[in-house]
Amino acid sequence: MSEPQIDLTLADITRLEEIVDRGALGEVCRSFFDLFSLPIRVFSHDGTLLADVHETREICRYVNTLPKGRAACSGLVSEVKGIDPQDGVVVHPCFTGAVYRIVPIDYQGRRLGRFVIGPYLPAEVREVPRSLLVIDERLEAEKARAALTEMPRVREETAERLSDHLTHILDLIIFSGHRAFLTSQMHVASVRESYKVLSDKNAELQTAFDRLKELDRLKSNFLATVSHELRTPLTSIIGYSDMLATGIAGDLNEEQAEFVETIRGKGDHLLALISSLLDLGKLEQGNLPLRRELIGPRDLLEEVAKTMTPAAEKKGVQMKVQVEGALPPIAADPVRIKQVLFNLCENAVKFSPRGGDVTLGVRSVELESDGDGDGMGFVLMAAPKTALEISVSDQGPGIPSGEQQKIFDAFYQVDGSSTREHGGTGLGLSIVKRLVEAHGGQVWVDSVVGEGTTFSFTIPEGDE
Amino acid sequence: MQLDFKARELTIKLVYYGPALSGKTTNLQAIHRLVSAEVAGRLMTLETQDDRTLFFDLLPLSLNAGKGLQVRVKLFTVPGQVIHNATRRLVLQGADGVAFIADSQRTETKSNAASFVNLRQNLTDQGIEPASMPLVIQFNKRDLPDIRTDDEIDALASRGKEPVFKAVALRGVGVLETLMGLMEITWNRLEDEHRLSEKFGLTPGPLLAELERHLGVAEAIQRVSR
Numbered sequence: 001m002s003e004p005q006i007d008l009t010l011a012d013i014t015r016l017e018e019i020v021d022r023g024a025l026g027e028v029c030r031s032f033f034d035l036f037s038l039p040i041r042v043f044s045h046d047g048t049l050l051a052d053v054h055e056t057r058e059i060c061r062y063v064n065t066l067p068k069g070r071a072a073c074s075g076l077v078s079e080v081k082g083i084d085p086q087d088g089v090v091v092h093p094c095f096t097g098a099v100y101r102i103v104p105i106d107y108q109g110r111r112l113g114r115f116v117i118g119p120y121l122p123a124e125v126r127e128v129p130r131s132l133l134v135i136d137e138r139l140e141a142e143k144a145r146a147a148l149t150e151m152p153r154v155r156e157e158t159a160e161r162l163s164d165h166l167t168h169i170l171d172l173i174i175f176s177g178h179r180a181f182l183t184s185q186m187h188v189a190s191v192r193e194s195y196k197v198l199s200d201k202n203a204e205l206q207t208a209f210d211r212l213k214e215l216d217r218l219k220s221n222f223l224a225t226v227s228h229e230l231r232t233p234l235t236s237i238i239g240y241s242d243m244l245a246t247g248i249a250g251d252l253n254e255e256q257a258e259f260v261e262t263i264r265g266k267g268d269h270l271l272a273l274i275s276s277l278l279d280l281g282k283l284e285q286g287n288l289p290l291r292r293e294l295i296g297p298r299d300l301l302e303e304v305a306k307t308m309t310p311a312a313e314k315k316g317v318q319m320k321v322q323v324e325g326a327l328p329p330i331a332a333d334p335v336r337i338k339q340v341l342f343n344l345c346e347n348a349v350k351f352s353p354r355g356g357d358v359t360l361g362v363r364s365v366e367l368e369s370d371g372d373g374d375g376m377g378f379v380l381m382a383a384p385k386t387a388l389e390i391s392v393s394d395q396g397p398g399i400p401s402g403e404q405q406k407i408f409d410a411f412y413q414v415d416g417s418s419t420r421e422h423g424g425t426g427l428g429l430s431i432v433k434r435l436v437e438a439h440g441g442q443v444w445v446d447s448v449v450g451e452g453t454t455f456s457f458t459i460p461e462g463d464e
Numbered sequence: 465m466q467l468d469f470k471a472r473e474l475t476i477k478l479v480y481y482g483p484a485l486s487g488k489t490t491n492l493q494a495i496h497r498l499v500s501a502e503v504a505g506r507l508m509t510l511e512t513q514d515d516r517t518l519f520f521d522l523l524p525l526s527l528n529a530g531k532g533l534q535v536r537v538k539l540f541t542v543p544g545q546v547i548h549n550a551t552r553r554l555v556l557q558g559a560d561g562v563a564f565i566a567d568s569q570r571t572e573t574k575s576n577a578a579s580f581v582n583l584r585q586n587l588t589d590q591g592i593e594p595a596s597m598p599l600v601i602q603f604n605k606r607d608l609p610d611i612r613t614d615d616e617i618d619a620l621a622s623r624g625k626e627p628v629f630k631a632v633a634l635r636g637v638g639v640l641e642t643l644m645g646l647m648e649i650t651w652n653r654l655e656d657e658h659r660l661s662e663k664f665g666l667t668p669g670p671l672l673a674e675l676e677r678h679l680g681v682a683e684a685i686q687r688v689s690r
Contacts, residue, residue, distance in 0.1 A: 009466075
């Protein structure tokens with residue numbers, strides 16, 4: 001951020017013309033002239049003429065017709081222009097007997113310029129002064145006298161009051177201009193200052209965000225590596241326990257067989273957990289490719305139900321399939337969709353009471369769209385889009401409403417004790433959620449405590 | 465400070481700092497009222513909302529210090545509300561001295577302290593060592609009930625480094641004393657740093673007396689106390 005270009009430190013004005021609008025200044029001078037018939041000029045401190053309202057007087061016109069008169073007149077005018085009223089008002093005489101009144105314009109203890117009133121004739125001047133008569137040998141006294149009578153006459157105290165009045169008006173104009181100028185500069189400076197503060201904050205947030213993203217990436221990498229490294233020895237453990245169980249290394253007594261079975265069972269569980277972690281890691285990194293193909297929904301559900309039946313029967317639970325009407329095939333990755341369904345069905349069976357039903361349902365739905373969310377152009381944006389909605393319902397204990405969002409988080413289980421009672425890794429639903437989202441769908445849960453739970457997800461039709 | 469040798473002009477910037485509604489603008493208004501129009505220019509109020517300062521107030525004083533030296537003193541207030549810190553920082557730039565206007569009411573003790581911490585922070589951010597800034601503290605609103613007592617303030621003031629003044633700015637009481645107190649320590653600091661007396665043949669004592677005379681401090685104080 002560069003330094004502010006405007007120095008607001010002392011809030012000073014250095015040049016009159018920065019603050020005062022020349023046009024407006026001209027108008028004030030014009031009305032002053034109209035009121036009092038006195039010529040007026042305003043100069044900035046460096047002598048720049050900012051406003052000038054005057055009419056050439058008869059005497060001036062006459063003097064300027066004479067060569068020496070013209071020289072004397074222009075000499076005097078430039079002399080008046082050059083006068084800087086250091087210590088207050090200067091009344092400067094003209095050879096015609098008229099005077100110029102030169103008044104400083106001070107503001108906040110600093111000289112900003114001056115204004116000049118005149119020429120005007122002091123009221124006490126009665127005779128044509130000698131200085132005028134001797135200015136040029138060709139000057140005719142009678143003509144000069146006649147011309148001089150037309151010059152405005154002003155008493156000195158009146159001139160003083162008039163110039164005080166103008167001083168006040170100019171002071172007010174400068175004050176107002178200065179205030180407006182400072183206000184606008186402060187606006188700009190404040191905005192710049194606030195912007196700087198916000199930019200700094202943003203930079204800090206960006207750094208923190210980048211760091212978190214990096215940490216997240218490291219976590220995913222770590223998860224993937226560890227899962228992979230764990231799986232290798234685990235495969236051997238399961239393989240050798242399998243061999244032991246089948247009696248390859250000799251017969252086992254009942255107790256030994258039970259121990260080996262436990263090792264194998266826990267090994268399988270551990271392998272499932274590690275595979276889930278690996279999936280989750282891949283899903284988080286976004287590098288789980290989907291191989292979409294067209295799948296008939298009815299076939300899909302029936303296959304899943306059939307596969308699940310032995311496990312369900314073991315618990316005294318019945319698998320049912322409900323398909324509403326004829327449904328078009330969906331484009332989805334069959335392996336991943338089945339993974340989703342098995343996951344949901346395993347949960348459903350796990351939590352179902354003996355004698356309960358687990359129902360797989362599918363129907364076609366129209367996705368609601370509200371345009372861009374603000375209702376704008378709704379009539380255009382709400383073009384119907386269809387999707388398949390697949391649901392898995394059980395008659396289990398249900399999920400309290402406060403928990404329904406959290407169950408999709410990794411490692412979350414409604415009741416920590418249920419992991420021990422029902423098994424499971426705590427990763428299933430978070431994988432389900434990510435797989436469904438990878439297909440562009442949504443997953444949600446409806447549940448009434450004591451009555452049962454329905455998990456539903458949508459797979460939208462393709463855009464083509 | 466700004467020194468223009470050619471114009472023999474010296475400009476000093478004094479800033480009235482403090483929490484919201486402690487009476488910074490009221491101090492300037494009182495000075496404007498008490499000091500003659502030849503010395504004090506118009507009081508400029510920049511942007512207000514519901515009578516609260518948004519940008520700053522500015523009261524220019526100018527006086528002839530003798531030996532052809534024109535001394536201009538510009539008094540600024542900062543906006544006190546917490547959210548206007550960006551503006552406070554801008555106004556604080558280039559300050560030669562600070563008058564901290566504290567609210568005497570007990571309930572305001574914490575906001576006084578918070579504003580002072582903010583002042584120190586803003587000075588530090590601008591690369592200014594806070595302890596090097598000429599500073600006076602004014603306890604304003606001495607006429608209100610439930611204020612910190614004179615004894616309390618005196619006891620604390622005797623342990624602190626800065627001159628402490630008590631004021632009722634609304635009535636003009638203590639306002640010029642605060643200003644003169646600040647001028648004195650500010651001038652001494654500038655003298656140390658810039659050797660003004662050598663450059664202009666001015667000695668601080670008489671100069672301040674001159675300033676006091678120009679400001680009409682004695683008469684004004686008499687008027688106020690009557």
